[in-house]
Amino acid sequence: MTTKILFSTVRVGRHILKNRLVMAPMTRSRAGDDGVPGPLVPEYYAQRASAGLIISEGIYPSAMGKGYVRTPGIHTDAQVEAWKKVTAAVHAKGGVIFAQIMHAGRISDPSLLPGHALPVAPSAVRPEGATYTDEGMKPHVTPRALEKAEISGIVGEYAEATRRALAAGFDGVELHAASGYLPMQFLSTGSNLRNDEYGGSAENRARFVIEALDAMIAVAGADRVGIKIAPEMAFNDINDADPVETYVTLVRLIADKGLAYLHVTPYGKTVDYHELLKPLFKGAYLAGAGLDREKAAEMLAAGRADAAVFGTLFVANPDLPERFLRNARLNTPDTTTFYSPGAKGYIDYPALEPLAA
Numbered sequence: 001m002t003t004k005i006l007f008s009t010v011r012v013g014r015h016i017l018k019n020r021l022v023m024a025p026m027t028r029s030r031a032g033d034d035g036v037p038g039p040l041v042p043e044y045y046a047q048r049a050s051a052g053l054i055i056s057e058g059i060y061p062s063a064m065g066k067g068y069v070r071t072p073g074i075h076t077d078a079q080v081e082a083w084k085k086v087t088a089a090v091h092a093k094g095g096v097i098f099a100q101i102m103h104a105g106r107i108s109d110p111s112l113l114p115g116h117a118l119p120v121a122p123s124a125v126r127p128e129g130a131t132y133t134d135e136g137m138k139p140h141v142t143p144r145a146l147e148k149a150e151i152s153g154i155v156g157e158y159a160e161a162t163r164r165a166l167a168a169g170f171d172g173v174e175l176h177a178a179s180g181y182l183p184m185q186f187l188s189t190g191s192n193l194r195n196d197e198y199g200g201s202a203e204n205r206a207r208f209v210i211e212a213l214d215a216m217i218a219v220a221g222a223d224r225v226g227i228k229i230a231p232e233m234a235f236n237d238i239n240d241a242d243p244v245e246t247y248v249t250l251v252r253l254i255a256d257k258g259l260a261y262l263h264v265t266p267y268g269k270t271v272d273y274h275e276l277l278k279p280l281f282k283g284a285y286l287a288g289a290g291l292d293r294e295k296a297a298e299m300l301a302a303g304r305a306d307a308a309v310f311g312t313l314f315v316a317n318p319d320l321p322e323r324f325l326r327n328a329r330l331n332t333p334d335t336t337t338f339y340s341p342g343a344k345g346y347i348d349y350p351a352l353e354p355l356a357a
């Protein structure tokens, strides 16, 4: 089948992307303990600027949102200054880059948080499993349930992070509402046992996400705001009794906001979430997880999505669009360097030799 469709332009909110190949948000843990992205980060993203759109690694909006060692934030001036170098390097190569705003909620550890505080969550439900820290693997702790009066403060952090992301030169922002982090903890029945207006019905469980999105929209304009969701993803011990109801409700509530995009990585075995959700949403629909060149072209040609998102393939292939265009061999991702400090496995994946003129 023809893969030409991958290389056609597409409108995503305020931006026209040069192709339909999107780099997925990926935590790479190359920041300092102060959350300042390290010196290799501009080069890493600039190498990948031939993507139609880059979505950055998850970036915490506040010190309490940090989830992992050596991840970056965007709540201090030093962090913003370092991000300016990243966005400038991407723009110099003609790229477009959104910042993914990620609050880890209960998937954090006191060793990462101010004053060794307990992580916060909709409810005091401990996730099964453990998290990597510099002191080794530690079992997840029982988080502290947020008081209702605190929630508007966290929503405000998303607005402030958006303001800082734009000041740092990002072209837009993505709300990370997947992978079992704070917004998904609110969405999911297993982690949200609240009996106020933030818990119970699907509409109530979606309230936090809607408020965070609205706060981001008020700062950036809806056409520079996207959202990532992952129905039925079980990562970080997240689970939901009725994901179809949860996500249909959520997408109906956000459909008319004029968002730049809805980004979906579905994990359901029995439900075709692209078929279910895309028709409900007005705006660009980005689909990812487990794609390759042919699957992506087929998906776009069938109208199941407007752009295709690639994670691990973009880690290992900085020039992924060029490789797809030439149907060239792909580098193999080295999983041992996904989160390790330093240049190895980060900025040293080779690009193709240029074609002779």
Ligand SMILES: Cc1cc2nc3c(=O)[nH]c(=O)nc-3n(C[C@H](O)[C@H](O)[C@H](O)COP(=O)(O)O)c2cc1C
Pocket (backbone or CB within 6 Å): 024, 025, 026, 027, 028, 057, 058, 100, 102, 176, 178, 179, 228, 265, 288, 289, 290, 291, 309, 310, 311, 312, 313, 338, 339
């Ligand atoms: C090293 C690594 C780090 C990731 N970090 C994030 C993240 O910060 N935010 C996020 O939304 N997804 C994250 N993901 C998930 C990816 O965005 C993507 O959804 C997933 O890799 C599936 O796409 P793929 O099959 O093309 O790799 C990460 C994936 C990998 C491999």
